[in-house]
Structures are given as C-alpha cells and as structure tokens.
Amino acid sequence: xxxPAEVAAGAEMACDLWRYWETHGHLTEGRRILETALGKLxxxxxxRPRALWVAGYLAQLQGDVVHARELLDEGLYAARRVGDVRAxxxxxxxxxxxxxxxxxxxxxxxxxxxxxxxHRGLADEAGVVLALMQIGFIHLCSDQARAAADWFGxxxxxxxxxxxxxxxxxxxxxxxxxxxxxxxxxxxxxxxRAALRTMRHMDDPMGVVLCVDALAWVAAARLHALRALTLxxxxxxxxxxxxxxxxxxxxxxxxAALAMAREAVPESAYxxxxxxxxxxxxxxxxxxxxxxxxxxAPRSDGTQAGAGRGQLxxxxxxxxxxxxxxxxxxxIAATLVxxxxxxxxxxxxxxxxxxxxxxxxxxxxxxxxxxxxxxxxSAAPGS
Numbered sequence: 374x375x376x377p378a379e380v381a382a383g384a385e386m387a388c389d390l391w392r393y394w395e396t397h398g399h400l401t402e403g404r405r406i407l408e409t410a411l412g413k414l415x416x417x418x419x420x421r422p423r424a425l426w427v428a429g430y431l432a433q434l435q436g437d438v439v440h441a442r443e444l445l446d447e448g449l450y451a452a453r454r455v456g457d458v459r460a461x462x463x464x465x466x467x468x469x470x471x472x473x474x475x476x477x478x479x480x481x482x483x484x485x486x487x488x489x490x491x492h493r494g495l496a497d498e499a500g501v502v503l504a505l506m507q508i509g510f511i512h513l514c515s516d517q518a519r520a521a522a523d524w525f526g527x528x529x530x531x532x533x534x535x536x537x538x539x540x541x542x543x544x545x546x547x548x549x550x551x552x553x554x555x556x557x558x559x560x561x562x563x564x565x566r567a568a569l570r571t572m573r574h575m576d577d578p579m580g581v582v583l584c585v586d587a588l589a590w591v592a593a594a595r596l597h598a599l600r601a602l603t604l605x606x607x608x609x610x611x612x613x614x615x616x617x618x619x620x621x622x623x624x625x626x627x628x629a630a631l632a633m634a635r636e637a638v639p640e641s642a643y644x645x646x647x648x649x650x651x652x653x654x655x656x657x658x659x660x661x662x663x664x665x666x667x668x669x670a671p672r673s674d675g676t677q678a679g680a681g682r683g684q685l686x687x688x689x690x691x692x693x694x695x696x697x698x699x700x701x702x703x704x705i706a707a708t709l710v711x712x713x714x715x716x717x718x719x720x721x722x723x724x725x726x727x728x729x730x731x732x733x734x735x736x737x738x739x740x741x742x743x744x745x746x747x748x749x750x751s752a753a754p755g756s
Contacts, residue, residue, distance in 0.1 A: 377418070381418045387427070392728065394431055399731060402731065411424055419427055429467060430474040433445075436618025448468075466488040470507060506525065527545040549587055561587070581611065584662065589605045600646075603647070604650060609651070610651050614738075621632075654725060
C-alpha cells in the first residue's frame with residue numbers, strides 16, 4: 374500500500390509533466406495518472422490544489438468540459454483555502470475559459486485577468502504569457518477578432534523579449550486566426566505557417582493540428598477547395614489520434630470551411646481529397662501545409678515513415694488487437710510465434726501509419742474498429 378508521501382511525490386511528478394501530457398499526445402494517460410493520484414492523496418497534501426488544476430486542464434483539452442470545470446473549481450477553492458497563490462493563478466487561468474464556455478463571459482474575463490495579475494505578482498513569466506494568451510483566446514472565441522489580435526500581440530511581444538519560442542508560436546497561431554477572421558488571408562496564412570514551423574521543431578502534436586486546421590480555413594476562404602479538404606481531413610485524423618476535441622468556437626470555423634469546400638467540388642473529388650488527408654503521416658501533413666515536398670524520409674530499414682497511413686497489414690492489425698488486450702511485447706511474440714524485436718517493429722510501424730505515439734492510443738484505435746477474427750493462437754474475448 375502506497376504511503377502518503379509516495380503518493381504526493383508521484384502526483385508532483387505527474388504535475389511537472391503537465392505540458393508533456395499535452396504536447397506529446399498523452400492526455401488520456403496523464404488524466405488517468407492524476408485522477409488515480411487524486412483518489413489517494415490526503416486532503417491536506419500540499420500538491421493537491423496543483424494536481425486538481427492540472428487534471429482539470431487536461432480534461433479541458435479533451436473537451437470534457439463538465440469534469441474540467443468541476444476539477445478547476447475544486448482546485449481554485451483548495452488553493453485559496455491553503456493560500457497557494459501559484460496554484461490559484463493557474464486554476465484561474467483555465468477556469469476562466471470554462472466559465473466563458475458555460476456562458477459566463479464577464480466572469481470568465483475577470484477571472485483570467487485576475488490570473489494575469491497573480492502571475493505578474495509572482496514574476497511567473499510562463500504564467501503571464503499563458504494568461505495573455507487565454508484572454509486573447511476568449512476574445513477569439515467570442516468573435517472579437519480585433520481584441521483577440523491585441524492580446525495575442527501582447528503575448529507575442531512578451532515572448533519575444535524573453536525568448537519564449539514555444540508560446541510565441543501559439544501567439545502567432547492566435548494572430549493568424551484573428552487575421553483570417555478580419556479578412557486578411559495572406560497574413561493569416563503567413564502567421565499560421567510560421568507557427569507550424571516552430572511546432573514541427575517542438576514536436577507538439579496539439580500545436581501542429583491547430584495550425585493545420587487554421588491553414589485549412591485559409592484555403593477554404595481562398596476557394597482552394599481540394600487543398601482545404603485535404604488539410605481538414607488531416608486535422609480530423611490528428612484530433613482523433615491525440616485524442617482531443619477542438620474547442621466548439623474553433624470547430625465552427627472547421628465545419629464552415631468543410632461545408633464551403635465540399636460544396637465547391639464533385640463528390641468524387643471530395644472523397645479523393647479527404648482520403649488523401651486522412652492517409653497522411655504527421656510529417657507529410659506538415660510538409661503539405663507549408664507547401665514543401667511531402668516525400669517521407671526513408672527509415673533505417675529502407676521503408677518510409679508514414680507510408681500508407683491507416684492501411685495496416687494483417688499482421689499489424691493482429692498486433693494492434695493484442696496491444697488492446699493489454700499484452701506485453703513478449704506475450705504478443707509468443708501468441709504470434711514471432712520475435713519480440715519483430716513485435717517492436719510492428720508497433721512502431723503502426724504508430725507511424727496511424728500518427729499515434731503510445732500503446733494506449735493503439736488500443737483506443739483498435740477498440741474503435743469493427744470486431745475482427747482473433748489472431749492465430751489467441752483466445753477470443755470471453756472464452
């Protein structure tokens with residue numbers, strides 16, 4: 374049985390990884406670990422307010438708005454009760470958006486501005502730029518593009534002065550979307566591409582999909598229907614792979630671009646463009662979005678990363694089924710009568726083709742597929 378100090382130390386480590394869970398597409402794993410820790414943490418544990426807001430933020434990213442609000446509300450209350458100003462500042466940042474989502478726009482703005490003041494008082498640079506970004510994002514979601522551009526501009530300037538490349542890319546994305554909504558398609562495209570180049574180097578799937586989606590909206594606005602459809606399909610696949618859900622206020626722009634582009638081309642062209650985008654690897658999507666060559670680089674084994682995304686071989690599908698059943702590499706090897714090294718290669722190929730990054734995502738993908746005959750040597754479920 375875990376000791377309280379061990380549980381607290383584990384929760385602290387999970388909280389330290391909060392941006393990792395987001396940017397590497399491990400939201401479900403991060404939520405599971407944090408909620409397990411919260412179930413075991415003592416009510417008086419110093420890390421509890423922080424664990425609550427981090428868990429709430431991850432829930433927010435996955436579109437679980439009701440649970441996110443519950444966790445963030447509890448986190449803010451817990452932080453204020455024990456005088457944890459830092460945790461109160463971060464909880465306020467993310468809860469502000471949740472209040473906006475539930476229709477409390479004034480309270481949402483006020484809470485995020487409170488977060489900005491608290492972060493500045495703590496000289497927490499990362500907190501300051503995130504609060505600036507949150508205020509810009511709330512304006513963006515409220516269709517107040519000029520106000521959004523103003524706040525994202527403040528965020529960008531703060532990042533430039535401090536050398537914060539990562540958040541600067543998110544600020545560029547926000548400025549790009551604001552420019553697009555104001556009718557400046559050239560500026561929107563240029564800023565989204567600049568942000569995407571940074572996201573590629575940061576290996577940030579969440580940032581990549583936001584930029585790809587924005588470039589799709591630009592393409593639709595420019596009446597480049599086939600390009601828009603390809604990017605929209607790639608974005609849909611990327612959101613599903615993380616897995617996460619775009620904010621409703623952003624989803625409406627995605628859906629509007631889709632409707633516009635689909636109306637402009639025959640059904641056969643629509644299906645072809647959508648299939649192309651759905652089959653792209655992450656590297657191919659980024660290259661396509663930037664207008665670069667999308668030819669995948671060869672791997673050391675002579676095959677191409679990302680080739681045939683979504684089109685698994687029969688053996689790869691067998692491996693995915695067994696991963697979903699919780700089997701280890703050695704167990705899968707014994708079941709399929711192959712080496713553990715071969716299993717490892719199959720799993721890597723599956724992740725390359727499906728744009729996944731861990732076994733949990735493979736399991737989720739497999740579970741969403743129609744039932745298939747069990748792999749050779751494997752007992753059928755329930756037998």
